[in-house]
Amino acid sequence: MNKGGAKTHLIERLPLLPDQPLLAVASTTLLIAVAFVLRLIADPVLPPGFPFVTFFPAVILASALFGSRMGVFAGVACGLLAWYCFIGDRNSFDLGWSGIVAMAFYTAVVTTDVAIIHWMQRANRKLAHERELSRTLAETRQLLFHELQHRVSNNLQVAAGLISLQKRQVRDEDARAALDEAARRLGLIGRISRQLYDAGGSARRMRDFLEPLCNDVIEASGRPGISCNVIVDDDALLSADAAIPLALIVAEAMANAIEHGFAGRDHGVIDVELSRDGGSQVRIEIRDDGHGLPEGFDIDASDSLGLRIARTLAGQLDGSFELVRGTGATARLLIPA
Incomplete structure (x- = not known):
């Protein structure tokens, strides 16, 4: 004291x-x-x-x-x-x-x-x-x-x-x-x-939010061979109002990677990385080492309900959501810092 x-x-x-x-x-x-x-x-x-x-x-x-x-x-x-x-x-x-x-x-x-x-x-x-x-x-x-x-x-x-x-x-x-x-x-x-929420309604550090979220998604999938790494180079605050949309976007991207990227596989790795994009935006990327996007994939033409939900929720956060090719597939969310 x-x-x-x-x-x-x-x-x-x-x-x-x-x-x-x-x-x-x-x-x-x-x-x-x-x-x-x-x-x-x-x-x-x-x-x-x-x-x-x-x-x-x-x-x-x-x-x-x-x-x-x-x-x-x-x-x-x-x-x-x-x-x-x-x-x-x-x-x-x-x-x-x-x-x-x-x-x-x-x-x-x-x-x-x-x-x-x-x-x-x-x-x-x-x-x-x-x-x-x-x-x-x-x-x-x-x-x-x-x-x-x-x-x-x-x-x-x-x-x-x-x-x-x-x-x-x-x-x-x-x-x-x-x-x-x-x-x-x-x-x-x-x-x-x-x-998702804090009793006092205060903002939370995104690392503290993302780590248990990713663990819950993996546990809910029933796929113990899949692991998730949360990488945070420059942490940011997350307001209480943004918690649910962000949680659902990250969860949808991870569920999509588990269901499609790791189809037919027992093991896989998902990286969830948080970084600053020019100081005015926060970039969250969900990357997997799975099969990757199919040839000719167009997110605008996709009939996936999960992707439509993710894009709609990103719009509620005044941000954007997209899928890009990589070693596997990468879901990228950009929201205001």
Whole structure:
């Protein structure tokens, strides 16, 4: 804990000994005794007019450390000691006009000091209570948020399972394939939905977002021989609103690579690379070492629903999505930085 935190923690514990009044009285009495002894020691060298010089600190310390009641106790005891020993005729309670003025001044200062310290401690207790309440509310919100994510994820998984069950009653192959795709997408969204959002709605580092996403896609594919490498040279922040479109684009590109690029193969490697493209754009490339794009492939003429979804979502991000040839195939997404 830093020094500021330690000081704050100590202040929040004041006043001390609230449940041990006898110990508080004994400690306050000790402060009064020390103040009196110091005043006696300093009396030969002090000029007239300083009867309360060591008593004011004792009253302030008693109020700050043990509360306003001990401050009042210290104020009364110190006032009586000063009155009897150091004002007017020594060792007497007789007061002249100057003594009355001195005691009135002392009473006003002590009353003000005790009152200010009492108000400060009451405000500090209220602040500590509100801070604890805010912390509890934040923890509750976090728990509710994660529970909501968990339930949404489970519901999507159930919906995907229901679609898969419904597929058994469908004879048409095109319809069965469409239901398979719908179930796969719902299941994938269900798997990744738990890490799409942050409870505070804050932006996230894209590396922290892409790595678990890619692992979820690989796990959902049921192809343990396929591995994914996330390469981030220059990280970027991802806003909460862009999380779902980006997740779906990357997931569609990886699913396309797994389904078509690695068709007939048990093993393969997918690289997901994040880089800056001229500083104004973020480039995300999903590369595989699979079979590559077929000859004459044209993304604009493709009837693949997944590719159309990816291009539509890229447009929502004010970006672009394309497939390019390489050793295998490369899906390239460009979005504003």
